[in-house]
Amino acid sequence: MQSPFSLTTHQQPKRIARWPARLAAVASAIALLLGTPAHAEGQLRIAYQYDVGDILLHVVRDQKLIEKYAAQEGVQANVEWKQLSGGAAINDAILSNTLDVASTGLPPLLTVWDRTRGKQNIKAIAALGSLPTYLLSRNPAVKTLDDFGRGDRIALPATTISLHARLLQIAAANRYGRDKFNHFDELTVSLPHSEAAAALLSGKTEVNAHFASPPFQFQELKDPAIHKITSSYEILGGPATLNILWAPERWQKENPKTFTALRRALAEALTYVQGHKAEAAATYVRLENSKLPVAFVQEIISLPDVQYTLQPQNTYKLASFLADVGAIKQRPASWKDYFFEDAHAGGGS
Numbered sequence: 267m268q269s270p271f272s273l274t275t276h277q278q279p280k281r282i283a284r285w286p287a288r289l290a291a292v293a294s295a296i297a298l299l300l301g302t303p304a305h306a307e308g309q310l311r312i313a314y315q316y317d318v319g320d321i322l323l324h325v326v327r328d329q330k331l332i333e334k335y336a337a338q339e340g341v342q343a344n345v346e347w348k349q350l351s352g353g354a355a356i357n358d359a360i361l362s363n364t365l366d367v368a369s370t371g372l373p374p375l376l377t378v379w380d381r382t383r384g385k386q387n388i389k390a391i392a393a394l395g396s397l398p399t400y401l402l403s404r405n406p407a408v409k410t411l412d413d414f415g416r417g418d419r420i421a422l423p424a425t426t427i428s429l430h431a432r433l434l435q436i437a438a439a440n441r442y443g444r445d446k447f448n449h450f451d452e453l454t455v456s457l458p459h460s461e462a463a464a465a466l467l468s469g470k471t472e473v474n475a476h477f478a479s480p481p482f483q484f485q486e487l488k489d490p491a492i493h494k495i496t497s498s499y500e501i502l503g504g505p506a507t508l509n510i511l512w513a514p515e516r517w518q519k520e521n522p523k524t525f526t527a528l529r530r531a532l533a534e535a536l537t538y539v540q541g542h543k544a545e546a547a548a549t550y551v552r553l554e555n556s557k558l559p560v561a562f563v564q565e566i567i568s569l570p571d572v573q574y575t576l577q578p579q580n581t582y583k584l585a586s587f588l589a590d591v592g593a594i595k596q597r598p599a600s601w602k603d604y605f606f607e608d609a610h611a612g613g614g615s
Contacts, residue, residue, distance in 0.1 A: 307521045308341040313348045313356055313368040318480050318566055319397050319508040320369050321550050322535040328549045331531035339523035367513040371429030372584055375512045379604045380594035387515035390605045392532055395574040396505040399498040400483040403475040404491045418453050420475040421462035425454045430477035436587050437501045447591055481566050505573055506580035532576055543568050578614040
């Protein structure tokens with residue numbers, strides 16, 4: 267009698283053929299249980315911004331620098347680039363594991379750093395440059411912050427929580443006292459920079475002010491009816507980081523070679539932008555399919571106030587303010603708390 271455990275000749279190949287798939291499934295399950303990655307290193311989903319504050323990332327993407335340095339680490343990189351609007355959407359994508367690395371303004375990073383400390387431990391990889399943001403108005407009666415009144419409407423990316431909203435709150439706190447930090451909040455409206463610029467330039471909507479970012483603020487200032495009230499540099503007392511690149515600690519630990527490749531790619535992009543302004547401007551215009559003249563973008567990124575650097579500048583002032591007003595629960599001891607250790611050696615603030 268045939269043993270119930272024996273295989274007939276026609277059964278054997280079919281059943282044996284199932285073993286590789288079963289072993290792969292078991293290996294994946296064990297990997298998850300042990301907390302090790304179930305996928306090969308080199309997979310990177312990265313979100314970046316539309317503005318020239320992310321021009322380093324435009325160069326990294328165009329020249330495939332992550333792939334270049336990953337190959338030197340013995341890794342074949344597969345980089346997926348995405349453009350998402352708004353810090354909240356990006357935070358959700360990171361936390362739901364549909365995104366690995368993102369560029370945003372500082373407040374979204376500090377918010378998610380605060381909420382994930384001791385869990386996902388989200389931190390910054392590098393700053394992407396210090397660029398000023400301008401508060402503009404087309405109301406001739408408004409010459410200083412004190413002149414804004416109930417009839418004014420200030421457009422910014424997101425009321426209360428965006429970088430521009432927080433800068434306006436810091437300006438109010440500096441001017442009227444910490445308990446009046448939300449003095450201007452009732453005057454603000456949420457609009458993407460492109461729509462806010464169009465509204466301000468038209469002069470036909472309720473929006474008569476815009477806390478803008480480059481390149482939009484420079485387009486708006488070409489209209490003689492529009493003038494600058496203040497800037498992020500004035501509010502924070504010096505050059506200040508505009509955009510910042512960050513990721514969960516899990517991705518950094520599971521992909522150490524890709525992380526190193528990303529840092530090296532940023533360093534090469536920085537050298538390239540600093541030495542090839544015209545070419546960098548052309549790269550930005552091409553990748554964004556922008557209607558801006560390349561010479562105009564080059565003019566912006568060549569301004570003395572525009573400082574491309576991987577080291578953070580004046581970020582801790584904003585972090586301290588958010589802790590003061592209860593926007594984050596944990597006060598960082600310094601900027602190093604919300605940056606990965608790899609960024610510490612170059613200094614920052």
